[in-house]
Amino acid sequence: xxxxxGMRVFVASVExxxxxxxxxxxxxxxxxxxxxxxxxxxxxxxxxxxxxxRRLGLTVAGEQMMxxxxxxxxxxxxxxxxxxEAGRGLSGTIRVSAAVTHGEMFLAPLLRKFRExxxxxxxxxxxxxxxxxxxxxxxxxxxxxGRLDDSALMARKLGQIHLMLVASPGYxxxxxxxxxxxxxxxxxxxxxxxxxxxxxxxxxxxxxLVRVPVSGHFLVNSARVARDIAIAGQGIALCPDxxxxxxxxxxxxxxxxxxxxxxxxxxHAVHLPQRRMARRTRALLDFLxxxxxxxxxxx
Numbered sequence: 001x002x003x004x005x006g007m008r009v010f011v012a013s014v015e016x017x018x019x020x021x022x023x024x025x026x027x028x029x030x031x032x033x034x035x036x037x038x039x040x041x042x043x044x045x046x047x048x049x050x051x052x053x054r055r056l057g058l059t060v061a062g063e064q065m066m067x068x069x070x071x072x073x074x075x076x077x078x079x080x081x082x083x084x085e086a087g088r089g090l091s092g093t094i095r096v097s098a099a100v101t102h103g104e105m106f107l108a109p110l111l112r113k114f115r116e117x118x119x120x121x122x123x124x125x126x127x128x129x130x131x132x133x134x135x136x137x138x139x140x141x142x143x144x145x146g147r148l149d150d151s152a153l154m155a156r157k158l159g160q161i162h163l164m165l166v167a168s169p170g171y172x173x174x175x176x177x178x179x180x181x182x183x184x185x186x187x188x189x190x191x192x193x194x195x196x197x198x199x200x201x202x203x204x205x206x207x208x209l210v211r212v213p214v215s216g217h218f219l220v221n222s223a224r225v226a227r228d229i230a231i232a233g234q235g236i237a238l239c240p241d242x243x244x245x246x247x248x249x250x251x252x253x254x255x256x257x258x259x260x261x262x263x264x265x266x267x268h269a270v271h272l273p274q275r276r277m278a279r280r281t282r283a284l285l286d287f288l289x290x291x292x293x294x295x296x297x298x299x
Contacts, residue, residue: 004076006040007069009033010048013056014066078279090280091120097134097142099194101224102161103127106242107143114287121280129194129221134272140281143288146265153270156285159292162241163262165203166253170233178236178256181205181212188235189214190226201238204261227253238262267292 012022013033023033041048048065050057058066098107103125111123126132132139134153148155165184178184181203191199191214200211216235220226223243230237231252237244247253269285271277 003040003043004073006036006043007065007073009036010040010062010065011070011073013037013049014058014062017055019056089120090118090283092278092280093122093124094278094280094284095124095126095138095140096284097126097128097132097137097139099129099143099145100127101222101243102143102145102240105224110288110291113291114284118280134270140271140278141284142270144268144270148268148270152273154273155268155270156289158267158269158288161265161267163238163265164241164244164248165236165238165256165260165262166227166230166244166248167236167256168231168233168253169251171230171235172254174233181210181257181260184212184236184257185214187214189216190218190220190229190235190237191216192223192226192238193219193221194223195238202263204263205259240265 008026009019009022012025013019016022016025019033019037020030023030026033037049044061046061047059048062050059096107096111104127108125111125115121115123126137126139131144131149132142134142143158145161171188175187178187184201189201195201198211200213202209202211204210214236218226218229218234220229223239226237227239227243227247229235230239231247236256244253248255269288271281271285
């Protein structure tokens with residue numbers, strides 16, 4: 001018996017509750033699984049399992065083994081796979097969920113860059129502004145912006161988004177430039193209904209949070225549409241930096257009240273808890289963490 005095979009039988013027996021379940025998982029006969037288990041215990045000089053007609057139970061030594069062996073086997077498999085696949089690149093499918101605007105404008109170009117050196121890798125990008133059920137929809141990674149509500153998911157912070165007040169030069173020439181938060185309330189504003197709250201804009205004047213009530217003729221559920229309406233001279237918008245960065249650089253929009261800070265929204269990659277993450281998924285998370293660190297403004 002190979003020591004590794006014996007340990008695989010041990011872990012599978014505990015996880016399935018029987019030697020027959022372990023045998024089915026590992027592709028061997030129940031008799032051989034039982035034999036491997038007995039040989040492992042003989043090799044270690046201690047009993048790992050209590051055997052009854054109904055179930056298998058862990059001894060104290062078995063509990064100690066079960067606390068360490070699964071991770072050790074996972075690391076061994078990961079090392080073997082890494083050595084075998086080192087020259088082949090990544091393969092398979094990664095299912096990614098993201099908000100519509102962020103996904104279209106910023107995430108999709110990054111995913112194209114990530115996939116470029118891996119011709120056998122497939123990216124299934126699903127864009128929606130609702131919170132998707134990762135388990136129910138088979139999502140490997142979801143990119144979420146703002147507060148995380150589901151504590152059952154594993155999360156990795158990737159970066160931050162900053163919200164900026166912007167308006168077109170034409171609007172400012174016609175309506176005047178607001179010089180204070182109080183003046184904002186007297187201007188026509190374009191509200192993005194994806195922002196949570198009562199319709200007021202949460203803005204920071206130094207360390208002081210001020211909720212500024214705003215009103216206007218347009219309520220939209222897209223930061224990109226809010227930007228476009230602002231470019232058309234229809235009012236002031238509060239937009240993520242990556243949405244308006246280029247428009248500011250090209251002179252279509254102006255950054256208003258730069259001393260006033262809009263909310264900073266964290267970007268997280270979330271995924272289901274799992275003992276072993278696929279190599280392609282872990283590689284994507286590392287890539288996104290490197291490329292989303294710092295400013296998220298699209299160049």
